Amino acid sequence: MSVVGVDLTATIEALLFLTPEPVEATALAEACEVSLEETEAALETLARALGETGRGLVLRRLAGGWALSSHPETEEAARRLLAKPRTPPLTAAQAETLAIIAYLQPVSRPEIARIRGVNAESATQTLLERGLVEEGGRSQFGATLYRTTDLFLTLFGLDSLKALPDLSAFDPSPELEEELRDRLLRAGEARLSEGAGTAVDAPGAGGAGRQPELSVAPDPSEDPEPAEAVSDA
Amino acid sequence: MSVVGVDLTATIEALLFLTPEPVEATALAEACEVSLEETEAALETLARALGETGRGLVLRRLAGGWALSSHPETEEAARRLLAKPRTPPLTAAQAETLAIIAYLQPVSRPEIARIRGVNAESATQTLLERGLVEEGGRSQFGATLYRTTDLFLTLFGLDSLKALPDLSAFDPSPELEEELRDRLLRAGEARLSEGAGTAVDAPGAGGAGRQPELSVAPDPSEDPEPAEAVSDA
Amino acid sequence: MPRPGRPSPLRLVDLELDLEVFAGPFDLLLTLILREEVDLLEVDLADIVISYIDFLEARGELDLELATEFLVLIAALLELKSRLMLPGEEIEELLELAPAEAAQELLERLLDAHRYRGAAEHLGSLLSTQHGYRFRSAPLPESIRRARVPLASAVYAPARLAKAIGVLLELPAEVNVDHIPMTKVSVAERLAHVRRLLRRGSFAFDEAVADADRVTVAITIFALLELYKQGELEWTQDEPFGEITVTALAGARSDPAVLGAQRAAR
Numbered sequence: 149m150s151v152v153g154v155d156l157t158a159t160i161e162a163l164l165f166l167t168p169e170p171v172e173a174t175a176l177a178e179a180c181e182v183s184l185e186e187t188e189a190a191l192e193t194l195a196r197a198l199g200e201t202g203r204g205l206v207l208r209r210l211a212g213g214w215a216l217s218s219h220p221e222t223e224e225a226a227r228r229l230l231a232k233p234r235t236p237p238l239t240a241a242q243a244e245t246l247a248i249i250a251y252l253q254p255v256s257r258p259e260i261a262r263i264r265g266v267n268a269e270s271a272t273q274t275l276l277e278r279g280l281v282e283e284g285g286r287s288q289f290g291a292t293l294y295r296t297t298d299l300f301l302t303l304f305g306l307d308s309l310k311a312l313p314d315l316s317a318f319d320p321s322p323e324l325e326e327e328l329r330d331r332l333l334r335a336g337e338a339r340l341s342e343g344a345g346t347a348v349d350a351p352g353a354g355g356a357g358r359q360p361e362l363s364v365a366p367d368p369s370e371d372p373e374p375a376e377a378v379s380d381a
Numbered sequence: 382m383s384v385v386g387v388d389l390t391a392t393i394e395a396l397l398f399l400t401p402e403p404v405e406a407t408a409l410a411e412a413c414e415v416s417l418e419e420t421e422a423a424l425e426t427l428a429r430a431l432g433e434t435g436r437g438l439v440l441r442r443l444a445g446g447w448a449l450s451s452h453p454e455t456e457e458a459a460r461r462l463l464a465k466p467r468t469p470p471l472t473a474a475q476a477e478t479l480a481i482i483a484y485l486q487p488v489s490r491p492e493i494a495r496i497r498g499v500n501a502e503s504a505t506q507t508l509l510e511r512g513l514v515e516e517g518g519r520s521q522f523g524a525t526l527y528r529t530t531d532l533f534l535t536l537f538g539l540d541s542l543k544a545l546p547d548l549s550a551f552d553p554s555p556e557l558e559e560e561l562r563d564r565l566l567r568a569g570e571a572r573l574s575e576g577a578g579t580a581v582d583a584p585g586a587g588g589a590g591r592q593p594e595l596s597v598a599p600d601p602s603e604d605p606e607p608a609e610a611v612s613d614a
Numbered sequence: 615m616p617r618p619g620r621p622s623p624l625r626l627v628d629l630e631l632d633l634e635v636f637a638g639p640f641d642l643l644l645t646l647i648l649r650e651e652v653d654l655l656e657v658d659l660a661d662i663v664i665s666y667i668d669f670l671e672a673r674g675e676l677d678l679e680l681a682t683e684f685l686v687l688i689a690a691l692l693e694l695k696s697r698l699m700l701p702g703e704e705i706e707e708l709l710e711l712a713p714a715e716a717a718q719e720l721l722e723r724l725l726d727a728h729r730y731r732g733a734a735e736h737l738g739s740l741l742s743t744q745h746g747y748r749f750r751s752a753p754l755p756e757s758i759r760r761a762r763v764p765l766a767s768a769v770y771a772p773a774r775l776a777k778a779i780g781v782l783l784e785l786p787a788e789v790n791v792d793h794i795p796m797t798k799v800s801v802a803e804r805l806a807h808v809r810r811l812l813r814r815g816s817f818a819f820d821e822a823v824a825d826a827d828r829v830t831v832a833i834t835i836f837a838l839l840e841l842y843k844q845g846e847l848e849w850t851q852d853e854p855f856g857e858i859t860v861t862a863l864a865g866a867r868s869d870p871a872v873l874g875a876q877r878a879a880r
Contacts, residue, residue, distance in 0.1 A: 154454045155435055162437030162455035163462050165398070168752030171462070179462035202388055202430070204395030217755070221387045222395035226758050229396050229404070229412035233762045235769045239512045240778075247778035263782055276753045277401055279762060298763050304775070305768030313776035315783075328779075335785050399758070401751045439747065453746025471738060477637040480733035496726055498684050499638035499670060500677040537737060538744040551732030553725060557648075561728070562721055564647045 156180055156190040157197070161216070170213030233299060234278060245271040246280060250300070250312060252329050254284050254293035259329075263336040389413055389423040390430070394449075403446030403535060444534035445541055478504040479513060483533070484548050487517045487526035625658050626665040633669045637734070639684050640727035642666050647724070663688055687720040799830045804837035812847060812862040819849070819858035 154162075159180050164171060177187040191214060195207045204219050218226060238246065245268050248260050260268040272294065275281045280303065284295040296309070306312065315328070387395070392413055397404060410420040424447060428440045437452050451459060471479065478501050481493050493501040505527065508514045513536070517528040529542070539545065553561065629646075636642040646662065663685070670676040753759065811817040819838075823831045838860065841847050851858045 154437060154452050158435050158437035158452060159455045159458050160437070162451035162748075163458060165438055165449070165750050166451055166459055166463065166748055168750075175462060179458045181458075181461075197435070202391050204387055204391035204393065205398055216398070218395035218398050219387050219391060222392045223755075223757060225392050225412045225414075226396055226399055226755075227761050228414075229408060230399065230754060230758050231762060231765050233766050234402070237515060238770065238774065240510055243774055243778045244782060247775040248782070250775050251779055273751050277751055279754060279759050282753070297759075299759075299766055302763055302766040303768060304770045304772050306772060311772070313772050315776055315779055332779070332782055335783055339786050398750065399754060401749055441747065448749065450747040450749050456746035456748070459748055471734075471741065473635050473641070473734065474637045476734035476738050477641070477730055480730050480737055483737070484730070484733060494677055494680055495683075496640075496723075496730060497638035498640040498680055498723070498727070500675045500680065503675065535749070536744060537740045538747070539740070545733075546736065548729055548733060551729040551736070553728050557728075558725060561644075561647055561724060 156182060156186060157193045160187070160190050161194055164207070164214060164216040167215070170208075170210040170215040172213045176214070233303065235303060239271070241266075241268075241271040242274055246275055246296075246300075248332070249275070249281050249294050250296050250309070251315075252332070253295040253309075255295075255329075256287045256289075256291035256293050258291055259333070260294075262340075263332045265336050265339045389415060389419060390426045393420070393423050394427055397440070397447060397449045400448075402531065403441075403443045403448040405446045409447070441538070442540045443538065444531040448535065472504070474499075474504040475507055479508055479529070479533070482508070482514050482527050483529050483542065483545060486528040486542075487520075488528075489520045489522075489524035489526050491524055493527075625661045629662070633666060636666070637731070638727070639663065639666055639670075639681075640724055641731060644724050644727050644731065659688070687716055687723070799833050801833055801836050801840070804830070804834045805840065808834065808837050808841060808860075809846075812841075812860070816859055816861040819860055822860070 160176055163176060163179060173187050173191065174184060176191075177184045180187065182190075191207070197203070198205055198207050198216075204222055205216050206219055208215050208217055241264075244264055245260055248263055249255055252259070257268055257272055260272065272281070276283075276294075279297055279299045281294045281300065282297050283292050285293045287293055300306075301308065393409055396409060396412060406420050406424065407417060409424075410417045413420065415423075424440070430436070431438050431440050437455050438449050439452050441448050441450055474497075477497060478493055481496055482488055482505075485492065490501050490505055493505065505514070509516075509527075512530055513533040514527045515530050516525050518526045520526055533539075534541065552558075631642070631645075633642070636645065642662070667676060667681050667685075670681070754762075808822060811822055822838075823834050826834065838847070838849065842849065845863060847860055847862055849858055849860045
C-alpha cells in the first residue's frame with residue numbers, strides 16, 4: 149500500500165470527508181493504489197467503526213457510490229447552528245459568478261468559466277455551500293446547470309428574479325440587440341484570446357486558485373467543455 | 382443534555398463535518414444546548430479520538446474556532462482522487478503584501494506601497510480575489526483599509542493573529558544591519574568615485590551608532606589602492 | 615566612454631538577476647547589498663535602480679510618486695557621500711542635514727523591507743506546511759438548507775450583481791498601435807537632418823533631437839551610427855550621461871549629390 153502513517157481505512161475516511169458526491173469503490177481503490185477487494189474490506193471496517201457509539205458520521209451507500217453524512221440524530225443541533233445563513237462579504241470572484249448565474253440561469257460551470265475567463269470552480273462551490281445557488285438539471289452536454297435559490301432572493305431583498313437590477317447602466321453596447329448570454333460569452337472570449345484578461349493579470353485569481361483548500365473538486369468529467377481546462381493554477 | 386441517541390462528542394463531530402469554516406466553541410455549545418465547559422470537554426474527547434490511529438480526520442483550532450480537516454498524510458490519495466491543482470503558492474510580491482497587511486492591519490494601499498517601494502495594486506487585488514484579505518473601513522484620508530480574513534488564518538493554520546511571530550523576530554541581526562549600512566554606503570562611494578577614477582574602500586563604517594557612520598568620511602587620498610585593484614572583473 | 619585599464623562597473627545584465635522575483639525596489643536593493651559574491655564597489659547602482667524602475671514601468675506597476683521618492687533617497691545617499699569625500703574644511707560648509715537624513719531613511723526602509731521579507735518568507739513556509747490539510751466543502755443537506763430561508767434577511771445589495779455583470783460585459787480595449795509610428799520618421803530623413811547640422815562642423819546630440827519623440831531619437835542614433843560607419847563623423851562624451859558632441863570629420867562626403875548616389879546604390 150502506498151499510504152504510509154495512516155492506514156487505508158483512515159485514508160478512505162478522509163477521501164469521503166472531502167468529496168460531497170458519492171464516490172465509487174473503484175475510484176477509491178485507484179486513488180489509494182490498492183485493489184478493489186482491499187478497498188471494500190476497508191469500507192466495511194469504516195462502516196463498523198462509524199457504527200460504534202460516539203461517532204457523529206455515518207457511511208452511506210448512495211447512487212452506486214459511498215458517501216459520509218452527518219448522523220440523522222444530530223439534525224436538530226445542526227439546524228440550530230446553521231439556522232442563520234452565513235453572509236460574509238462576497239469576493240469579486242463570488243460576486244461575478246453569482247451575477248452570471250442570477251442573470252443567465254440556468255447556466256453550466258463551463259459557461260461561467262468561459263465568461264469569466266478563469267475557472268469558476270471554487271466560487272461556485274462556495275456559493276453552493278452557502279445556499280445561494282443550487283444545481284438544477286443538466287445541459288445537453290451533460291454539464292450540471294446552476295440556478296439561484298430562494299435564500300438568494302431573500303439575502304438580496306428581491307421579490308423575484310424579475311426584480312434583478314436593470315443592466316442598462318452598466319451595458320457598454322446597448323445598441324446591440326444580442327442576447328445577454330452571447331454578449332457575455334463574446335466578451336469573455338475576447339478577454340481570453342487577448343491573453344491580457346483576468347486569467348493573466350491575476351495569477352491564482354480564478355476558481356480553483358482562490359480558496360481551493362476549502363473546496364473540493366467535483367468529478368472533472370462533469371465539465372466536458374474545454375473552457376474548464378483554463379485553470380489558473 | 383438535549384441530544385439523544387448520539388452523545389455530545391458525536392454531535393460536535395457531525396456539526397464540524399457540516400460546516401466548512403471553523404466554528405467557535407460558544408456556537409457549538411449553543412447549538413447543542415450545553416455549557417461551554419461541556420463543549421470544551423467534548424472537543425477534547427473528539428481530538429483524542431481523532432488522534433488515534435485509523436482515523437483520517439484531524440480536529441484543528443483555526444481562526445478562533447474549531448474545524449475538521451483531512452489528515453495531511455492522506456494528501457497523496459486526495460490529490461489523485463480529486464485531480465485538483467495545488468494551491469498556487471504566493472508570489473514574492475503577494476507574500477510581502479500579505480505580510481504587511483497581516484502585521485499592520487488595518488492598512489491602506491499607499492502605506493503598503495510605501496513600505497514595498499512599488500505599487501501594491503495587483504498583489505492586493507489577487508489577495509482580495511483569493512479571499513485572504515478584505516476591505517475594512519477607510520483611513521482618515523479616505524483610502525481603503527485592508528485586513529486579513531478568517532480564511533487567511535484558516536489556510537495558514539493560525540488560531541489568531543497572535544500566533545504570528547512578533548515582527549521583531551525578523552529584525553536583521555546587529556551585524557547584518559551594520560553590514561547593510563556599510564555595504565550600501567560603500568556602494569554610494571563606488572558610484573561617485575567613478576568620476577574621480579578612484580574607488581574607496583570605506584574602512585570607517587564599522588563603528589557605533591547610526592548617524593556616525595554617515596559622517597565618517599574616509600579621505601580618498603588615504604586609500605592607497607587604485608580603482609583597478611578593486612575589481613576582478 | 616570606457617576608460618582604458620578600468621573595468622566598467624557591473625550593470626544589471628552582468629548580475630543575472632531575475633527581476634520578476636523582487637517584491638519592490640527595496641527588495642532588489644536589499645538582495646543586491648546582501649549578495650556576498652557581489653562586491654557592491656563594482657556595481658553600477660544607478661544603472662540597476664533605473665533598469666528596475668524601467669522594468670516596473672513596462673509591467674505597469676510603477677507608481678511615479680513612489681519611484682520618485684525612491685530615487686530621491688538613493689540620490690540623497692549618493693550626494694551625501696559626495697560631500698563627505700570633499701576635503702575636510704568644505705564638509706563643514708556643505709554638509710546639510712537633509713541628505714544625511716534621507717540616507718538614514720533609506721537605510722531604515724531597507725531594514726523594514728528586510729523585516730517584511732522575513733515575515734513574507736515565514737508566511738510562505740506556513741502555507742506550505744498547511745498544504746496537506748484539506749477542508750470539506752459541500753452544500754448543506756436539503757432539510758437544513760430549507761430551514762434557513764425564514765431566518766434570512768436582506769444583507770446584500772442587488773446593485774453588486776449588476777455591477778459585476780457590467781464588468782464582464784466590457785470588451786477588452788483593442789490593442790492601441792498608435793504609439794508605433796511605423797513610417798513617420800525615416801532614417802533617410804534623419805540622415806539629411808544630421809548632415810545639415812554637420813555642415814556647422816559640430817553639434818550637440820541633444821540639439822539634434824530637441825523636441826523629438828523616443829522613436830525619432832532612436833532613428834537619429836541609427837543615422838549617426840550609419841555616418842560614423844562611413845567615417846563622416848565622430849562623437850565624444852566626457853562622462854556618463856554627459857553631453858554627446860558630434861563632430862564632422864575632415865573630407866566627409868556630406869553634399870547632397872553624394873547622398874543621393876549612395877541611396878541609389880542600395
